[in-house]
Amino acid sequence: MTNTLRQLTPAATALALLMLIGFAEPALAQPAPPAATTNPPVLADASTPLSEGEITRWDARTLRVTLRHGEIKNLNMPPMTMVFRVSDANVLGDLQPGDKVRFRAEQVSGTYQVTRIEKAP
Numbered sequence: 001m002t003n004t005l006r007q008l009t010p011a012a013t014a015l016a017l018l019m020l021i022g023f024a025e026p027a028l029a030q031p032a033p034p035a036a037t038t039n040p041p042v043l044a045d046a047s048t049p050l051s052e053g054e055i056t057r058w059d060a061r062t063l064r065v066t067l068r069h070g071e072i073k074n075l076n077m078p079p080m081t082m083v084f085r086v087s088d089a090n091v092l093g094d095l096q097p098g099d100k101v102r103f104r105a106e107q108v109s110g111t112y113q114v115t116r117i118e119k120a121p
Helices: 002-029
Strands: 051-059 064-069 080-085 100-108 111-119
Touching (some): 064 111
Parallel strands (some): 080 111
Antiparallel strands (some): 051 064, 051 100, 064 080, 100 111
16 A cells, blocks of 8 residues: 555646646736726816815814815716815815805825815805
């Protein structure tokens, strides 16, 4: 019986290697998956329509405004409530929480910023 095991061991090893190569080859031959394609946000310009929202919070110290907003088309963003940065406290002027607004937002250096905001009519 010991002779049988010695004879099977090289055969089993060879079979295992062949199976490994056989199973590995199809994986190696597969084409690479396509790279993830994400559409970069479109920068807003004067012709981009303003989005609508409501100020829920404004922190002049940190220059952050929280808006409950509708769709923001140039950012491909659905309606939600989120925090935006502003470059300067004067961007909001005398606007305050509870005000309905129209605004333009852009993605700048990885953050979402309100670049224009006005009280809704």
